[in-house]
Amino acid sequence: MRRCVIGRTLGMALACLAAIGPRARAQAPEPTAGETYKNVQVLKDASASSFMSAMFFQRYALGVSCDYCHAESGWEKDDKPAKRKAREMIRMVQELNARQFEGKRAVTCMTCHRGATTPQTDIAAVRQPTDQMIGLRRRQPVARPVVPDTTPAGILARHVAALGGRAAIEKARNTVLTGNLLTSGGAIVPFEESFSASPPRWRYARHFGAGTGDFASGFDGEQAWNSDNRGFTPQQGAARGRMALSAVLQHGQRLDDQYERLAYAGTELNGTRDVVVLTGVARQTGNRERLAFDLVTGLLSRRTIVTEGAHGAYTTDWYYENYTSIDGIMTPTIISEFSPDDGTVRKVRTIEHNVALPANAFEPPAKR
Ligand code: HEC
Ligand code: HEC
Incomplete structure (x- = not known):
């Protein structure tokens, strides 16, 4: 196992995760957590990736970072009391669901913890906004929005038309975006993101500057890769x-x-806008997703991705805002990603289509 500094931010934890993650081949059946890690005692039969999603789930459910339970000396060590307690808690939840709820996932860490290490026991009073109580801002009854076409095919067709139409989209062989990534820690990090249409390839590079350097991720049509410090x-x-x-x-x-x-x-409602929602399962990941399209414009405004862990699920939201038309194709210029405890915003400054990219533009840095 490579040494991994346990980060406080999601980005650092994900980088750690990449470094300690399973080494399975893409198509081979995924190894279990018991086969992959050194000291997994309770969740050993879970697949390695659903085990790791369970770790993120625990982090979000208790509102802590990974190092609340894990020591710098190694992920497998049991020297922190919180980790030993967590293992007992996992057993407790498994027994509770088996005995009381016919094995359904009725109770999870979230049921009690709700983002805190010590679950709340008393019920606190809630102050109502006084202006609402005395009627100054009493809500108007909202008219139910009328959706022109409620079939998934109709909603997707409306989205494609709103983007500029299939013909305009297909004229773009590739797209290069540049701008700044704003992190929850307050950093402003220049980025470039490039896409190629066929075959679909992708590269996303971030320049953290002195001390941290350049991070990049990509998919070259075959291999997906991550490169960092x-x-x-x-x-x-x-x-x-x-x-x-x-x-x-x-x-x-x-x-x-x-x-x-x-x-x-x-x-x-997505903020103040009415949205039309489709649910589905992404073929490439197997994750359940909710796709929200603006009722007025037809454009995609939010994607919610559900990650199933071994004993609970959490969601990640992507927001697509401030669409602008370049070469007749609408592209969002504010793209934000939120996990339960972290968030980043990409502010796009330039958008170009059909750029002369080098042949190895999407290959891992080792080959560049
Ligand atoms: C609430 C406590 C808690 C938090 C928070 C937590 N873990 Fe864990 N972690 C555990 C427990 C308990 C186990 C052992 C589970 C078992 O025995 O089935 C474990 C096991 C692991 C292992 C297996 C190590 C080995 O080789 O045996 C890894 C890797 C790991 N955690 C990574 C993480 C990461 C990354 C995070 C943050 C995203 C995280 N954990 C957050 C409690 C926690
Ligand atoms: C039925 C309610 C309930 C559920 C479900 C539950 N917990 Fe707890 N947990 C508690 C209570 C209550 C405490 C505080 C107990 C104490 O102070 O001894 C606690 C304490 C803990 C602590 C110690 C926190 C500290 O003070 O450092 C950890 C770690 C923990 N739980 C992890 C988990 C994990 C992980 C899950 C899901 C697998 C989980 N718990 C599910 C009720 C629950």
Whole structure:
């Protein structure tokens, strides 16, 4: 196992995860956590990736970072009391669900913890906004929005038309975006992101500057890879699927064919805008997703990705905002990603299509 400094931010934890992740081949059946790690006692039969998602789930459910339970000396060590307690808790939850809820996932860490290490026991009073109580801002009854077409095919067709139409989209052989990534820690990090249309390939590079250097991830049509200050790591299994999907999605431009079991799930509010929601399962990752399209413009405004862990699920939200038309194709210029405890925002400054890219533009740095 390579040494991995346990980070406080999601980005650092994901980089750690890449460094300690399973080394399975993409197509081979995934090894279990018991086969992959040194000291997994309870969740040993879970697949390695659902085990790691369970670690993230625990982190989010307790509102802590990985180092709350794990010591710098090694992930397998049991020297922190919180880790030993967590193992007992996993057993408790398994027994509770087996005995009381017919083996269903009725109780998870979240049921009690709700983002805190010590679950709340008393119920606190909530102050109501006084202006609402005295009627100054009493809410107006909201008219139910009318959705022109509630079939998944109709909603996706409207989205493609809103982007500029299939013909305009297909004229772009590749797209290069540049701008700044704003991190939750307050850093402003220049980035470039490039996509090629066929075959779908993708590269996303971030320049953290002195001390940290350049981070990049990519998918060259075959191999998914990650490269950071700890070196180069090929990505397998679920991580590879995510990167392959990033290459195809091009910020929401090629949604059709990427999902199975698409179904209309009604309308809701996304901020102040009405959105039309489709649910489905992404073919490349197997993750359940919710796709929200702006009712007025038809454009994709949010993607919610559900990650199933061995004993609970969590979601990640992507928001696509401030679309602008370049060469007749609409592209979002503010793209944000939020996990339960971290967030980043990409502010796109330049968008170019059909750029003369070098032949190895999407290959891992080792080959460049
Ligand atoms: C609430 C406590 C807790 C948090 C938070 C937590 N873990 Fe764990 N971790 C555990 C427990 C407990 C085990 C052992 C599980 C078992 O025995 O089935 C474990 C095992 C592991 C292992 C296996 C090590 C080995 O070789 O045996 C890795 C790797 C790991 N965790 C990574 C992480 C990462 C990365 C994070 C943050 C995203 C994280 N953990 C957050 C409690 C925690
Ligand atoms: C039925 C409610 C319940 C569920 C479900 C539950 N916990 Fe707890 N957990 C508690 C309570 C209550 C405490 C505090 C107990 C104490 O102070 O001794 C606690 C304490 C802990 C602590 C010690 C926190 C500290 O003070 O450092 C850890 C770690 C922990 N839980 C992890 C988990 C994990 C991981 C899960 C999911 C696998 C989980 N818990 C599920 C009720 C629950």
